[in-house]
Amino acid sequence: MGKIQIHSDSLILLDWTFYKIRLKDQAMYTKYMQNSLFPLQNFYYNFAFLWSCSQSSKEKIIWKIVDNLLVTFVLTRRKRLYLRCLPFGTATPDQLLEVLYKSMRFCFEYNGHSRANTIVKVITSPELEFLQSSSKFSSYFMTKTLKGIERIYSLPKLCSLAGGEYANLRNHINRFYRKNSQITIRPYITKDYKKLLRLKEEWNSTRGEKYHSITDDIRYRVVLRYHTLLHHTIFVAEAGDKIVGMATSGLTPDHQSWGYFLKVLDGYNGLSEALIIHVAKELIKRNPNMQLMNVGHDSGIKGLINFKTKFHPVLNLERYRIYLQ
Numbered sequence: 220m221g222k223i224q225i226h227s228d229s230l231i232l233l234d235w236t237f238y239k240i241r242l243k244d245q246a247m248y249t250k251y252m253q254n255s256l257f258p259l260q261n262f263y264y265n266f267a268f269l270w271s272c273s274q275s276s277k278e279k280i281i282w283k284i285v286d287n288l289l290v291t292f293v294l295t296r297r298k299r300l301y302l303r304c305l306p307f308g309t310a311t312p313d314q315l316l317e318v319l320y321k322s323m324r325f326c327f328e329y330n331g332h333s334r335a336n337t338i339v340k341v342i343t344s345p346e347l348e349f350l351q352s353s354s355k356f357s358s359y360f361m362t363k364t365l366k367g368i369e370r371i372y373s374l375p376k377l378c379s380l381a382g383g384e385y386a387n388l389r390n391h392i393n394r395f396y397r398k399n400s401q402i403t404i405r406p407y408i409t410k411d412y413k414k415l416l417r418l419k420e421e422w423n424s425t426r427g428e429k430y431h432s433i434t435d436d437i438r439y440r441v442v443l444r445y446h447t448l449l450h451h452t453i454f455v456a457e458a459g460d461k462i463v464g465m466a467t468s469g470l471t472p473d474h475q476s477w478g479y480f481l482k483v484l485d486g487y488n489g490l491s492e493a494l495i496i497h498v499a500k501e502l503i504k505r506n507p508n509m510q511l512m513n514v515g516h517d518s519g520i521k522g523l524i525n526f527k528t529k530f531h532p533v534l535n536l537e538r539y540r541i542y543l544q
Contacts, residue, residue: 237281251289251307252472258345271438312353339541366519371534377499395489407453466494
C-alpha cells in the first residue's frame with residue numbers, strides 16, 4: 220500500500236495523479252461514455268450513480284486519463300484501490316485491454332501485490348464479449364461470475380402492457396388503482412425533500428429489514444438534493460398529505476434510461492408496479508424513440524427475481540468481476 224498525498228481536487232498515489240469526481244465532471248463522463256465502442260448496458264455506467272457513491276466516507280471515486288481513456292478508480296477507506304468499471308472512450312478491444320491492464324497493474328502495485336483486491340468490480344456479458352474479441356484477453360485476465368442478473372425492460376412494452384404475457388401485471392396494477400383511488404403519482408418538488416427522507420427512514424425500518432445491509436442512504440439524499448443537476452427525474456406517490464412511495468429515473472449516455480431508486484411503504488400492494496409503469500410512460504412521452512430501461516441486478520434474491528421478471532425483461536445479462544491472471 221503506497222503513500223497518499225491529498226489535495227483539494229486531486230490526490231497522488233505512488234507516481235500517478237488522480238482527480239476526485241465532481242459534479243462539473245458530468246459532461247466529460249458523458250462524452251467519454253458516448254465515444255466508447257463497447258455496449259453501455261451496465262447499471263453502473265451512469266454519472267449520477269458514480270458521483271452519488273463518491274459522497275460516502277467509505278470510498279473515494281477518482282479518475283485519471285490513461286492513454287486517452289477515462290479510467291474510474293475506487294479508493295476504499297481501507298486504502299484498497301480497484302476499478303469501478305471499464306475505461307471509457309474510443310478504443311478497439313486491443314487498445315481497451317492495454318489500458319485496462321496498465322490500470323490494473325497500477326492497482327496491483329498499490330495494493331501490495333494483492334490479486335484479490337485488484338479488480339474491475341462489475342461488467343456485464345456484452346462488455347465481456349467485446350473484451351474477449353481480443354486474443355490477448357485470456358493471457359491478461361480471468362473472470363468470476365457474480366450473483367444476480369442485470370434486468371433491462373422494454374419501455375414500449377411497459378407502456379402498452381399488451382398481450383397475455385402482461386395480463387397478470389396489467390390486472391395487478393388495475394386492481395391497485397381501483398382500491399387506492401386516493402393515491403396520486405406526481406413529479407417531485409423541492410418541498411417534498413423532508414417527506415422523502417421520512418419515507419426512507421420508515422422504509423429502512425420495515426421493508427428494508429429483508430436486506431442484509433442498507434447502503435444507499437447517502438446516495439438517496441444526494442440524488443434528491445441534486446436531481447436537477449444530475450438530469451434525474453423523481454416521481455412521488457402521495458396518499459393525502461403523506462408520501463408513501465417514490466421512483467427515480469435518468470437518461471443513460473447511449474440515450475436509453477435507467478431506474479435508480481424505488482421505495483414503497485408496506486400496505487400498498489401494487490404501488491411499486493404502478494410507479495414503474497408511470498415512469499416508463501413519462502420517459503416515452505419525453506422521448507418517443509427511447510426503447511430500454513435498465514433497473515439493475517436482482518442480487519440472486521428470490522423476491523427480487525420474482526419482482527423484476529414480472530415486467531418481462533427483454534435483456535437479462537450475466538455479470539462478472541475481472542481479475543488479473
